[in-house]
Amino acid sequence: MAYRDLSERELRKRLEYLREQYEEICAEEVSLDMSRGKPGTDQLDISMGMFDVFHSSYDFKDESGFDVRNYGVMDGISEAKRLMAEIMDVSPKNVIVYGNSSLNIMYDTVARSYAEGVMGSTPWCQLEKVKWLCPVPGYDRHFAVTEHFGIEMITVPLLEDGPDMDIVEKLVSEDDAIKGIWCVPKYSNPTGICYSDEVVKRMAALKPAAEDFRIYWDNAYAVHHLYEEEQVKILDILEECRKAGNPDMVFEFASTSKVTFPGSGIAALAASKENLKPIKKQMSVQTIGHDKINQLRHVRYFKDFDGIKAHMMKHAKLMRPKFQAVLNEFDAELKDADIAKWTNPLGGYFISLDVMDGCAKKIVQMCKNAGMVLTGAGATYPYGNDPTDSNIRIAPSYATPEELLMASRILVICVKIVTIEKMLNE
């Protein structure tokens, strides 16, 4: 029965019972972490074969005959470019393979624009004001990068099929201080939504007032499907931008952090040839090159894109019961009460939970007091400010299904308690 249809007496009765349950849980001294999109140990174990790829008598030549153990090949070995290009569904000639972190590439891309501009435009550090569009809820580390450079962040609602393009089109075409937009087009962090073909096409056809406006296309979950049979495919944004006459309007990012090992994977950028020119020039000052041995290790281990796809299904097999543990509990305990909404994604690393306005912070705090860490409430919004205080990000990957069952129970109890308290005080 929906909570809104319960009498005050009935609500108070439930509250009393829920508080007892909460006290019992607190006494158990649990220690659970659902705060970050961190793979579980079982997921890391999938990639252990990577350590058997190389041995001391191995021949370390890449396909061009270059010894990857030595200096050189600044922008990545060809076979690694091809692999990362397939993950992003772009052409290898548009790809630079970097080190271990796509976040680092995004940071560098903003930092370079700040210090030296974008393809010859005025460096952002010389401008009065730089603004950025942030579809919300979104990824806290994206927002942290733009905040770090003093960029004013403007929120845009993230709908079921992508950002609200009416708003994006209007803002971008009217304000030349807007220099970028953060996008996670596939299995979005945290809602799990995917951009529809129409949204991708509208994004590619933007007519920005600023010549140095760029779409920051973080294809972080490009191959991170949860199901064999339901795999979302999104349009290639580079190709769509070309078709729309905006070939230089996008930077795409990806990594294998959640394919092999977080922190020990390889990351890549894809962009037009014109965009790559100043990037490679700056890169030649910044580094002699990234870890090519690790690039070759990844290629040798996966062999080709089919290898990646098969590997990701092993991840999916481990991830599904984790997502299911949370979703089952939500279905069983929150559906009828009708006091929250949540996403049931086809991929990615998160479940997004929307609770009653003004309740998220309290719920997260109550969970913490009971020994369970969630992503800080508000983290999915720029400046950590969720205006309705209603969104909670759940990262089910790190815990075991058993721990997730426990964690979901705690979360559900806290959601119910805080919601009833709110209802009774109103």
Add this chain to the structure above:
Amino acid sequence: MAYRDLSERELRKRLEYLREQYEEICAEEVSLDMSRGKPGTDQLDISMGMFDVFHSSYDFKDESGFDVRNYGVMDGISEAKRLMAEIMDVSPKNVIVYGNSSLNIMYDTVARSYAEGVMGSTPWCQLEKVKWLCPVPGYDRHFAVTEHFGIEMITVPLLEDGPDMDIVEKLVSEDDAIKGIWCVPKYSNPTGICYSDEVVKRMAALKPAAEDFRIYWDNAYAVHHLYEEEQVKILDILEECRKAGNPDMVFEFASTSKVTFPGSGIAALAASKENLKPIKKQMSVQTIGHDKINQLRHVRYFKDFDGIKAHMMKHAKLMRPKFQAVLNEFDAELKDADIAKWTNPLGGYFISLDVMDGCAKKIVQMCKNAGMVLTGAGATYPYGNDPTDSNIRIAPSYATPEELLMASRILVICVKIVTIEKMLNE
């Protein structure tokens, strides 16, 4: 007999003979590269055991019990900090371990100062003018970083025991636009000189006009001795700065690029606690962490600093005949002629050759025409501008001793030809 004591007739006779020799060499179609400080394949082979350190059934916990395969531990695992601290001869608490490139750390350090300042000072991008001291001859990639950020570079002579400190002290104390100095304190690139204790102490005791002045102490060749018995030890600059009341005045850099694999080593920064605070804050925006598996691989392979020292003696054994091949040829062919000076370093990667003023560019070009690539003349000076056009950097590591013998012969012939031409035209 010294060339200056030869008659014009004798010089012309030699020139004719040398030109014949040069033509013969050109006909041989050699292909040699002494341009970059790139380890030879034989040196890379020394570290092949690194690929047998890990295998699929290995336990990937660091000494604190953290699984290095996953996200976390932004500033490096403890045992890697300790190893890098020993290489730099500093305390592990002053160390951050990064990814594969100390050049990248130096770039980031300048970039951070440019965008956000140094420990709260005005960001350099907001200043009219930023200047930098560059001891010359020096490392071209250092100069490229400061040039990239539009920093005005001022040359300071590099003497036998370090930069000319009278000049450094004067400039730094008088001009608050001077924000840094590039230093390679041990087995300097390219001359191979080492900073004396007096120079280190004077450097640490500088009284800069700018509060955000920093010494960029690139300890690139800290453990890169050529001889077992003659190993230079320099003072710990962090400690000397503390003693002199300037605890925050230095950033020190090092890497294992020329210990294990260039591009696949680990790199580190050492600085005071106060300097590390804003760096770690920025780093937490820039990345989730560097490749900890590779950090652990290095520690497990070397075990401790003694392991590093023993390993470096294997490098030395391979490097000595390479240096000797060049030096023997110079001694035999250039000493009596007295037309050049060169260094005979105890470590590092380079021999620095000073030829007659106005001859370096021509010599390097002649060598190139004969199939032998040297570092571009002028590269050891800011903006590629060697005012006397006399310094040539020789990197003997990549070629074999046999190739180096051939290369040195070509170089010597070109030095003689260009020098005589210069003498005859004067």
